[in-house]
Amino acid sequence: MLSEERRRIIAQLIREQGAVQVAALSARFGVSASTIRRDLETLVQRGLASRAYGGAVAARDHGDDLGQRVDDEKDRIGQAAAALVNAGETVFLGPGTATMAVARHLASRGNLTVITNALDISDFLTRYSAVTVIVTGGQVQRPEAALIGHVGEQTLRELRADRVIIGVGGVSIPDGLTGESLPVVTMMRAALEIAPQVVVVADHNKLGRVATALLAPIDRADVIITGRDADPSVVWDLTELGIKVIQV
Numbered sequence: 635m636l637s638e639e640r641r642r643i644i645a646q647l648i649r650e651q652g653a654v655q656v657a658a659l660s661a662r663f664g665v666s667a668s669t670i671r672r673d674l675e676t677l678v679q680r681g682l683a684s685r686a687y688g689g690a691v692a693a694r695d696h697g698d699d700l701g702q703r704v705d706d707e708k709d710r711i712g713q714a715a716a717a718l719v720n721a722g723e724t725v726f727l728g729p730g731t732a733t734m735a736v737a738r739h740l741a742s743r744g745n746l747t748v749i750t751n752a753l754d755i756s757d758f759l760t761r762y763s764a765v766t767v768i769v770t771g772g773q774v775q776r777p778e779a780a781l782i783g784h785v786g787e788q789t790l791r792e793l794r795a796d797r798v799i800i801g802v803g804g805v806s807i808p809d810g811l812t813g814e815s816l817p818v819v820t821m822m823r824a825a826l827e828i829a830p831q832v833v834v835v836a837d838h839n840k841l842g843r844v845a846t847a848l849l850a851p852i853d854r855a856d857v858i859i860t861g862r863d864a865d866p867s868v869v870w871d872l873t874e875l876g877i878k879v880i881q882v
Contacts, residue, residue, distance in 0.1 A: 635663065637846075638815055641673050645682045645777040648692050655689040676814055679803070679839070681708075681731030682777060707861040710882040711835050712736040714859050715799055718833060721745045723796040726825050727755050729780035729818065730801030732835040734758070740765060749793055749828075751781040751821055768793065775817055782817040787824040795829040803845025805836055805860075807871050810852045812845035819847040826850060833857045838864040841872075853877070 640663055647654050659670045674690045677683040683690040712735025719725055722745050727733045729752035737755045740746060741763035750756050751770040759765045772786030800822055804812040811834065813819040826832055832854055838861035858872060859880045872879050 637669075637673065640665075641676055641814075642777050644670075644673055645677055648677070648683050648690060649777075653686060653689060653691040657688070659689075676803075679837070680778070680814070707837055707863075707882075708732050708735045709738075711837070711859050711861065713739045714880055714882045715833055715835050716740050716743075718797070718857070719743070719746065720796075723747070724749065724794070726750065726790075726793075726795045726798040726800075726828060727752065728798070728800035728822055728825060729755070729778050730835075732801040732837065733799060736799055736835060749790075749795055751786050751825075753779040753781065770821075772821070775815065778815065778818060780815075780818050780821070782821045786821055790821075790824045790828055793828055797831040797833055798825050798829040799833045799835060800825065801835050802840060802849060803847075804843035805834065805841045805852070805855075805858060805868070805872075806844045807852055807868070807875070809844045809848070811849040811855060812843075813847050813849050814845050816847040819849045822849055826854060831856045833859065835859050837861055841865055841868045 644654060644659060656667050656670045660667045674683060678685055708731060711732055715736045716739035724747040726749045727737055734755055737758055741759060744764040747766040748759055749768045756767050756769045759767050770781050770786035770789045772781035773783040775782045802811050803814040834855045841860055841864045853875060855877055857878045862881050864881060869879050
C-alpha cells in the first residue's frame with residue numbers, strides 16, 4: 635500500500651472514531667510504529683489531526699496550546715495574504731488549511747473572482763460571500779477534497795489570474811517548493827502558469843522542510859508568508875534570493 639493511500643485511510647479513521655493509536659495502526663497496516671508516526675505528523679501538518687499521547691485525535695477535538703498557536707498563525711497568514719489582494723482582481727486559491735484561512739479573510743470582499751480546485755473553499759465562499767467563484771472541475775482527491783486530473787488542468791489553461799496563492803508541504807532552498815500528494819502537485823503546477831505572481835502561504839514549520847513531490851524551484855515563489863517562529867537562517871536565505879518573505 636502506498637503511503638498516501640494509507641494516510642487517507644488513517645484520516646478517515648480519525649474523522650469516524652475521533653482518535654487513533656500508533657500501536658493499533660501499526661498492527662493494522664503491518665508497518666513500523668515510526669512509519670505511522672510520520673503518517674500522523676503529515677496529517678497534523680495538513681490540519682487533519684492533532685497530536686495526542688500515543689497517537690492522534692481529530693483536529694476539532696484537540697484544544698491544547700500548541701494547536702491554538704498553530705490555528706492563530708494560520709489565521710494571521712491568511713489575513714496577510716488576503717491583504718495583498720486588490721479589489722477587482724482574480725485570484726487562484728489552492729487546497730489546504732492555510733489557503734482556507736485566506737478564503738475566510740476574503741469572504742467580506744465583494745468585487746473579487748476566486749478560481750479554486752478546493753471543494754471546501756468553493757463551498758465556503760459560495761455560502762458566505764459575494765465573491766465570484768470558478769471551480770476547475772476534475773476528479774476528487776481525498777482527503778484533501780481537491781479536484782485533480784486532466785479536466786481541471788485543461789480548465790486552468792483557459793483561465794488567467796492576477797495572483798496564485800498556494801499552500802505547500804515544504805519550502806527548501808535546494809529542493810524548492812514541495813507537496814505531499816503527487817496528483818495535487820501536478821494540478822498546482824498548471825495553476826502556477828496562470829498568474830504573474832505566486833504567493834506561498836506556509837506555517838513556520840514548513841520552512842526548511844522537504845515533502846515528497848516537487849512542485850517548483852524555490853525561485854518560482856514571489857512572496858512567502860509564514861509565521862514569526864520560522865527559522866531565521868532560512869528566511870535570510872530566501873530574501874537573499876530576492877523572494878519577499880512576510881512574517882506574521
